[in-house]
Amino acid sequence: MIDFLQWGAALGLQARTARVADLKVGGLRLVAITSEMLVAEHNSDAVGAIGGFPRAQGDVEIGYSTLPAFQRRGYATASAQTLVEWLLTVEGVESVSAQTYPRLPESIKVMERCGMSYVGEGDDAGTVRYRRMR
Numbered sequence: 001m002i003d004f005l006q007w008g009a010a011l012g013l014q015a016r017t018a019r020v021a022d023l024k025v026g027g028l029r030l031v032a033i034t035s036e037m038l039v040a041e042h043n044s045d046a047v048g049a050i051g052g053f054p055r056a057q058g059d060v061e062i063g064y065s066t067l068p069a070f071q072r073r074g075y076a077t078a079s080a081q082t083l084v085e086w087l088l089t090v091e092g093v094e095s096v097s098a099q100t101y102p103r104l105p106e107s108i109k110v111m112e113r114c115g116m117s118y119v120g121e122g123d124d125a126g127t128v129r130y131r132r133m134r
Helices: 006-010 033-038 077-089 103-112
Strands: 023-025 028-030 048-054 057-064 095-100 116-123 128-132
Touching: 006 033, 006 057, 023 077, 028 077, 033 095, 057 077, 077 095, 095 103
Parallel strands: 057 095
Antiparallel strands: 023 028, 048 057, 095 128, 116 128
16 A cells, blocks of 8 residues: 655654554455565565555645456455545645546546546646545
């Protein structure tokens, strides 16, 4: 999932509030990634990845992906909804956003199911941005 310690400083959070506990959604557990996990050779429980990073003016941008064998089962939606809801409780976070290409309707559906609305063009050519305010 995310290691909030790095962005805690960017958001002005103290270290004690920056550590992220694992979040649970149904039978899934969203686990904060550690440096040890990043170098692990194999993790048979991996379904996908989700994370985020701070942007200007209290916005946190999230990104998500699901391994092909686990797509179209609701994992991305459930994980993204859980992360968005949690982020909107964090002091200093005013909105959560995400970007995708219009040709990826599954990704747009995930954003809409998280309560995000279309707000315009994304950062890269041909992308669109969706956002949910606190």
